[in-house]
Amino acid sequence: PAAGAAALGLSWFGSGLVFAGVAAVAAQLAETSRTANGLAFTVLGAAYLLRAAADAGAAHWLSWLSPIGWAQHMRPCAGEQWAVLLLPLAASVLLIAAAYALTGRRDLGAGLLASSLGPETAAPSLRSPLALSWRLQRGTLLGWSAGLLVYGLVVGGIAAGAGDLAGDNAAIADDIRRLGGQQDLTDALLATAMGIMGLFVAAYAVQSVQRLRAEESGGRLEPVLATAVGRIRWAVSGLAVTAAGTAVLLALAGIAVGTVHGARTHDLAGQLPRQLGAALAQLPSVWVIAAATFLLFAVLPRAASAGWAVLTICLLLGQVGPLLDLPQAVLDVSPFTHTPKLPGADFSVLPLAALTFAAAALAAAGLTAFRRRDIG
Numbered sequence: 001p002a003a004g005a006a007a008l009g010l011s012w013f014g015s016g017l018v019f020a021g022v023a024a025v026a027a028q029l030a031e032t033s034r035t036a037n038g039l040a041f042t043v044l045g046a047a048y049l050l051r052a053a054a055d056a057g058a059a060h061w062l063s064w065l066s067p068i069g070w071a072q073h074m075r076p077c078a079g080e081q082w083a084v085l086l087l088p089l090a091a092s093v094l095l096i097a098a099a100y101a102l103t104g105r106r107d108l109g110a111g112l113l114a115s116s117l118g119p120e121t122a123a124p125s126l127r128s129p130l131a132l133s134w135r136l137q138r139g140t141l142l143g144w145s146a147g148l149l150v151y152g153l154v155v156g157g158i159a160a161g162a163g164d165l166a167g168d169n170a171a172i173a174d175d176i177r178r179l180g181g182q183q184d185l186t187d188a189l190l191a192t193a194m195g196i197m198g199l200f201v202a203a204y205a206v207q208s209v210q211r212l213r214a215e216e217s218g219g220r221l222e223p224v225l226a227t228a229v230g231r232i233r234w235a236v237s238g239l240a241v242t243a244a245g246t247a248v249l250l251a252l253a254g255i256a257v258g259t260v261h262g263a264r265t266h267d268l269a270g271q272l273p274r275q276l277g278a279a280l281a282q283l284p285s286v287w288v289i290a291a292a293t294f295l296l297f298a299v300l301p302r303a304a305s306a307g308w309a310v311l312t313i314c315l316l317l318g319q320v321g322p323l324l325d326l327p328q329a330v331l332d333v334s335p336f337t338h339t340p341k342l343p344g345a346d347f348s349v350l351p352l353a354a355l356t357f358a359a360a361a362l363a364a365a366g367l368t369a370f371r372r373r374d375i376g
Contacts, residue, residue: 001077003077003080004076004077004078004080005076005077007074007075007076007077007080007082008074008076008077010074010085011070011071011072011074011076011084011085012071014067014070014071014085014087014088014089014092015067015068015070015071015088017088017089017092018067018088018091018092018095019040019043019044019067020092020096021091021092021093021094021095021096021098021099022040022043022044022095023036023040024095024096024099025095025098025099025102026039026040026043027099028099028102028103028105028106028111028112029102029111029112029113030111030113031109031110031111031113032111034140034214035111035113036111038140038143042143042147045147045150046066047066047067047068047069048066048068049150049151049154050062050063050065050066050068050069051063051066051068051069051072052154052158053154054066054069067087067088067091070084070087070088071088128237129224129229129233129234129237129238130237130240130241132224132237133211133237133238133240133241134241136211136215137208137211137238137241137242137245140204140207140208140211141204141208141245141248141249144200144201144204144245144249145248145249145252147200148197148200148201148249148252148253148256149252149253149256151197151200151253151256152197152252152253152254152255152256152257152260153256153257153260155190155193155197155256155257155260155261156256156257156258156259156260156261156262156264156275157260157261157264158189159186159189159190159193159257159261159264160186160261160264160265173185175323176188176189176192178322178323179191179192179195179319179322179323180192180195180341180344181341181344181345184344187343187344188344190257190261190275190278190343190344191278191341191342191343191344191345193257194254194278194279194281194282194341194342194343195282195318195319195336195339195341196319197250197253197254197279197282198250198282198285198286198336198339199311199314199315199318199319199336200249201246201249201250201253201282201286202246202285202286202289202290202311202314203311204245204246204249205242205245205246205286205287205289205290205293206289206290206293206307206308206310206311208238208241208242208245208246208290209238209239209242209290209293209294209297209304209307210293210297210304210305210307211238212235212238212294212297212304213297213301213304216301216375217301221234221375222375225375231370231371231375232367232370232371235294235298235366235367235370236367239290239291239294239363242290243287243290246283246286246287246290247280247283250279250280250282250283250286251276251279251280253279254275254276254277254278254279254280255272255275255276257275257279258271258272258273258274258275258276259272261275262275274343275343277342277343277347278342278343281339281340281342281347281352282336282339284335284339284352284353284355284356284359285334285335285336285338285339285355287355287356287359288335288355288358288359288362289307289310289311289314289335290359291358291359291360291361291362291363291366292307292310292362293306293307293310294362294363294366295362295363295365295366295369297366297370298365298366298367298368298369298370298373299366299369299373313333313334314334314335314336317330317331317333317334317336317337318331318334318336318337321334335355335358338351338354338355339351339352339355340352
């Protein structure tokens with residue numbers, strides 16, 4: 001019906017306005033786009049988790065604290081609640097007004113949250129390109145770690161109640177099974193959550209690789225290369241931090257899922273390694289996305305941002321493609337399609353080995369291109 005379609009469109013339009021306001025405020029607070037993005041994504045993650053916590057437990061009122069929850073409360077095609085639209089409209093007006101007010105309180109080219117000055121001399125821990133890469137990326141990794149830890153705790157908490165989430169709605173249960181590739185609803189929900197987790201970690205990987213681009217475009221790479229550090233050593237150091245960081249994030253989230261789900265099902269000894277393995281199975285696909293982003297950066301620095309387009313395609317193919325019954329040949333474009341849908345599916349080393357080899361090949365091609373092109 002037209003009313004339902006209008007309510008659906010306006011609900012997401014309202015949510016978009018709110019987060020546009022959040023981004024505007026973050027841009028005034030932060031001195032760099034990287035910090036502003038981090039602040040805005042933190043708010044987005046908090047909104048998503050509030051909505052998820054409300055859906056998973058008895059505290060349904062939590063969804064009223066989330067702009068994403070407001071979209072749900074408009075109830076498109078189910079007795080539209082038009083008054084709810086006032087919430088995102090009012091919030092967006094307040095946020096944009098706040099951003100405008102903050103504009104006059106900061107210096108041009110600076111943010112209200114000023115960056116602190118570093119020490120005059122470098123610590124011994126900064127005397128290698130690997131240590132420098134870690135120092136540059138540790139804040140981002142810690143932020144993602146906190147977010148994925150919360151995500152893992154939420155998933156572990158709701159997995160045992162997969163049947164309650166679907167209720168008597170066979171269509172929802174069928175969609176979960178199609179996304180998760182399992183007949184058992186709990187395993188299907190967990191496998192779907194692991195796939196989403198892999199996409200989250202891939203987003204971190206894209207952001208991490210693009211830190212290399214930021215160092216080059218900011219003019220900080222050439223002084224490093226003027227020392228005894230070579231191009232390949234510098235690039236490999238950055239990639240090593242990215243690869244290790246993705247493994248840590250997946251392991252942390254997998255442990256969180258396994259611990260909470262194991263405690264709820266009274267099978268901690270069985271579920272902890274099972275969910276940890278399912279999470280780490282996403283790692284080769286994440287590495288493919290990271291390596292593809294690095295190759296884009298190595299060939300043409302401006303193209304590094306296309307890593308987000310690659311990730312978006314994988315998101316659509318993985319989370320929407322199965323529901324639209326897209327041809328398998330189209331779905332196979334995403335590396336995540338080839339990842340075993342764990343837990344529950346039969347484990348196979350071959351696709352994971354093939355994905356790891358593909359990531360290594362892309363990274364090697366990127367290193368070759370980076371060695372040959374001009375810097376800057």
